Amino acid sequence: MLRFMFVGDSMTIGSAGEHTWRHRLWQHLCASYGGPFTFVGPRETLHDPSTDAPTSYAYAEPGFPRAHLAGWGEGWHHMTPLIGEAVRACRADVLLVSLGLIDLGFYTNAEQTADNVRAFVAHARSANPRVRVAVMPVLHNIRADTDAPFAEQVARFNELLAKTTADLDEPDSPLLLVPPPASYDFHTDTYDGTHPTESGEHGIAGAFADAIHEAWGLGGPYSAAV
Template identity: 35%
Template sequence: MRLPALTTVATLLAAGVLAIPGTATAQSTPNPATKIMVTGDSITQGSAGDYTWRHRLWKHLTANSVDVDMVGPNKKLYDNVHSTGGNLVESDAYADPAFDQDHNAKWGRFLGSHAGYPTGAADLINGDVLVYQPDYLIAALGINDLFWFSTRSPTAVANDMATLISNARAAKPDVRILLVAIPPTKAALDDVVLAGRVSEYNQRLATLAASSSTVTSPIAYAAPPADYQPDYLATVHDSYDGTHPNARGELRIAAAVADVLSTGFALGPPFSLTLTGVPVGPTIGFALRCTPGDGKATLDWDETPGATGYWYQRRVAGGQWEAQVYQLTLADRPLENPWLYNGVTYEYRLQAAKMYDKGIYSNVCSVTPSA
């Protein structure tokens, strides 16, 4: 169009008629963040004190300039210490809370509907996708169906995943979907029948992804993480209890998912997996307090989220620590340590553990018993 003679470049920029390459104008709309909804069970939700593989995936994508908005109806972890029986307690205590915590995972969640569990994730997903409208749906489900219902065949559980896909697409026809395989577990290592069921289910997921993918709503499959070691008795392992990932396992699962997002959907680069020196076990600091008495000391301590036990150590001040010989629980507080010498200074510390993984130490506290 013809412009008045006195119109300046600045005026045109302000009006949005011209733009400097690489910059947004006042009238332009920036690209929206990519919405990702992760739906899953305990492996995906995580428990108190965990980073979670969701955290690892978000960190990877955002570190590589992918604008991600994690979406879903929940933000919390499962509280593995204070939940009892049917009383499910949730926790805010992430090892690192500085990430987008929104998710759609639940401890104990089933993919399908079962006796006593009338509504599984496959039935709920339509409403969740309708509300949150994710661009990507990452589904990591099926382990509870296979573990707790031995009569439920891998074919039937895979059919439940097909129902989940259909229901998700009914709410958002162009949703991109990533099906995540069940990772290795110690239970499957120890039970050849269960191992076969899990292997068949994972194979059926891969087939389902290939046969159900469309141009409008593509589907990809993330295989079990390579070299994943679920046996907590192994010197180096990826699970603190044989099923749920520790910090190493979180990274392996995140890498398996991120690599398929990259190769299958061109979303972000492959994951640069480094496991050297990755600490496992509880990581959130906690305080130990010691009170002197006549020939004794009394210990009390704060909990660190997710810790199922605390390894006890004592030494005469300046000496060598005695061997860690037993674990304490929160029920042992306060702990009285008798048969000490008055006038001698003793030092104590506790090391927090999550099942088979030892983690952070408390402070060292000193106490000198006296009459």
């Protein structure tokens, strides 16, 4: 049984009433992956906008493994201290990570955030020396479009993330930089400049699906029709 764990921020946990890109990837892997797999993690809920808390189970389609390690307003800064125990307790084999927007916006600069990436990987490997980690760079959002210093930090971090994943890549515990969705546009793929609509969910799921298929032979090419 291959165990995937999503590690992310508000774009990954999703809000009440949404499918989430986690569900889109589930559909894809059900159609394309030949072996047994599941999603694992210490959390299951969505963010509830009415309470501003992760208390909702109101998925648009709840019939999939909803476990994850994602949180509204959380980043590398928050997940690095949690990842070792989460990997150990849930026996995660593959981490699908989308983080950084929150860090750069509120907590750490690009260099400090890259240091947290290194610590995150070390903690994950301490729990599972053969863990595989696929990481997506920070996607361009509405703040990066209007806040030049923030946009510079995003660009710098994404450069550092590429270098960090290359530096830390190991045969027994590979790190994979996931290319951003080729056609992703926050004007049309998000509902507020940051959080994905249905097309955005498919875009993010497709980027991860294609990357792990090409690099690790998991699943097949992504199709939004599944």
